Structure formats: structure tokens, C-alpha cells
Amino acid sequence: MASPAADDYLKTVYAHTEWQDAPITPSQLAAKLGIAPSSVTEMVKKLAAAGYVSHVPYGAVRLTDAGTRRALAMVRRHRLIETWLVQEFGYGWHEVHDEAEVLEHTISDRLLEGIDERLGRPRFDPHGDAIPDADGRVERDPFVLLADAPVGHRGRVLRVDDGDPELLRALEALGLAVSSTVQVTASGVHIDDQELALPTGAAEVVWVTA
Structure with missing residues (x-):
């Protein structure tokens, strides 16, 4: 089907x-x-x-195993397209999800392979989600949701959920991005020696290294 x-x-x-x-x-x-x-x-x-x-x-x-293989193939398409739109066309990370939802169903396997090659076989998309390789393999570091990390925990931002574009823009304005190093405080996080109060809901959409 x-x-x-x-x-x-x-x-x-x-x-x-x-x-x-x-x-x-x-x-x-x-x-x-x-x-x-x-x-x-x-x-x-x-x-x-x-x-x-x-x-x-x-x-x-x-x-099932068959469902996982098919899901990974679609996830690969979606995340490669998001990365392509950011790197090649200057899209913001808050703008690419809806575009990728359309394009993932229309581009050919040949074009997808060309995109992957041109981008240098990226392992992660702009939001930090892992891009499966052509064989469906995924690599990801151990992680913890920021909301569950104890005060004092220090880690590198692995992923920011892309479900809320407004929240993505707010986090970007604060300087929080994938690969940022943060330290959890009682009222927010430290980034680059600055203590920042996070927008409402932000700690529920950010994952850092465990």
C-alpha cells in the first residue's frame, strides 16, 4: 500500500x-x-x-520490522530535504518542516541521493534529528530531556523539536541552537557564561547529551 x-x-x-x-x-x-x-x-x-x-x-x-524500514526511508527523505533547504536555500530552521512534508513525497530516489552527496552525507538535520543512512542505520548520542536534567547538568544540545515555529524562533533569538553547550540552572540555563530564562515550554522540546 x-x-x-x-x-x-x-x-x-x-x-x-x-x-x-x-x-x-x-x-x-x-x-x-x-x-x-x-x-x-x-x-x-x-x-x-x-x-x-x-x-x-x-x-x-x-x-513491525517492515514498518520500521519504510518509516526510516521516509524519515531520511524528510530530514535530508530539511537540511538541503537550510544549507542551499537559506531557509530558517523554523521554516523547513512544512516544505519537506510536501517534497518528501515527490522527489525521486536519484535526486535524493544527489542531495545527500552534495551535502556531504550529513548525519543530522537542522533540528538535531538523526538522518538515517541509505541502509536505515541511525547514530545518536545518549540523551536527556532538558526538563528532566538536574540543576548543574552540563551538556551539548542534541535536538530541538520542530513542532512550534514560534518557539524555535524564540530559542534562536536567545542563542540556543543544536550543538550549543548549556548548563542547567534553577531558573533556566547558562549559555556562553550568560544565564538565560527559557520561554515557556522550551525545556520540554530540547534534548541534551546525558
């Missing part, structure tokens, strides 16, 4: 457990995709019948 909709489902299921362990529920999947729960139920049944997910009624949705 080759379709952009199916690929979006699989990519969303994969991304949900990429930075935490709890599997995604159908209601969470519906919320992330902005789709009615009844529509999600029907698509999950189709994906399960095709061997891409495992699911029991009212239970979590999990990728």
Missing part, C-alpha cells in the same frame, strides 16, 4: 518513540496527524493487514 498517507502514519509512529520509550496510542496518532480518530482506526487496520504495524483494539500502535 504505497501512498503518502500511509508513509505519514509510519513516519509519525517512528518519530513518537525516537526520543522517548512510550508507544503511541491511536488517539495520540490522530492528534499528531490532525485526523479524526475514526480515520486513524481504519488506516491502522490497513497498515496492520499490510504487515507494517502491530495493533490490538484500544492498544498502542507499534511498527
Whole structure:
């Protein structure tokens, strides 16, 4: 069942457990995709019948090995395109997600390979998410969510969630970016010897080295 909709489902299921362990529920999947729960139920049944997910009624949705391979292929497309838009066209990191959502379903494998080669085989996208290689391998350092890091913890920013463009802009204005070194304080973080108060919700979308 080759379709952009199916690929979006699989990519969303994969991304949900990429930075935490709890599997995604159908209601969470519906919320992330902005789709009615009844529509999600029907698509999950189709994906399960095709061997891409495992699911029991009212239970979590999990990728099978086949589903993981397909999800990784789509994740690779999305993140390479985001990186390409930033590096080659000057897009901001808060602007690329929606563009990549469209382009990932349209470009050829040949063009994707050319983009990867031109960019120098990048391992991470502009938000710090790992770009799977052509064989689906992913490399990632041990991590902790900033909200869960104790006061005094020092680490390098690995990833900033791209779900809220306004929050991305606010963090960029503060000087917090992927690869920044931060130290957790009682009221925020230290960056470059400056103590900064983070915007509301920021600690829930930033991951640092453990």
C-alpha cells in the first residue's frame, strides 16, 4: 500500500518513540496527524493487514520490522530535504518542516541521493534529528530531556523539536541552537557564561547529551 498517507502514519509512529520509550496510542496518532480518530482506526487496520504495524483494539500502535524500514526511508527523505533547504536555500530552521512534508513525497530516489552527496552525507538535520543512512542505520548520542536534567547538568544540545515555529524562533533569538553547550540552572540555563530564562515550554522540546 504505497501512498503518502500511509508513509505519514509510519513516519509519525517512528518519530513518537525516537526520543522517548512510550508507544503511541491511536488517539495520540490522530492528534499528531490532525485526523479524526475514526480515520486513524481504519488506516491502522490497513497498515496492520499490510504487515507494517502491530495493533490490538484500544492498544498502542507499534511498527513491525517492515514498518520500521519504510518509516526510516521516509524519515531520511524528510530530514535530508530539511537540511538541503537550510544549507542551499537559506531557509530558517523554523521554516523547513512544512516544505519537506510536501517534497518528501515527490522527489525521486536519484535526486535524493544527489542531495545527500552534495551535502556531504550529513548525519543530522537542522533540528538535531538523526538522518538515517541509505541502509536505515541511525547514530545518536545518549540523551536527556532538558526538563528532566538536574540543576548543574552540563551538556551539548542534541535536538530541538520542530513542532512550534514560534518557539524555535524564540530559542534562536536567545542563542540556543543544536550543538550549543548549556548548563542547567534553577531558573533556566547558562549559555556562553550568560544565564538565560527559557520561554515557556522550551525545556520540554530540547534534548541534551546525558
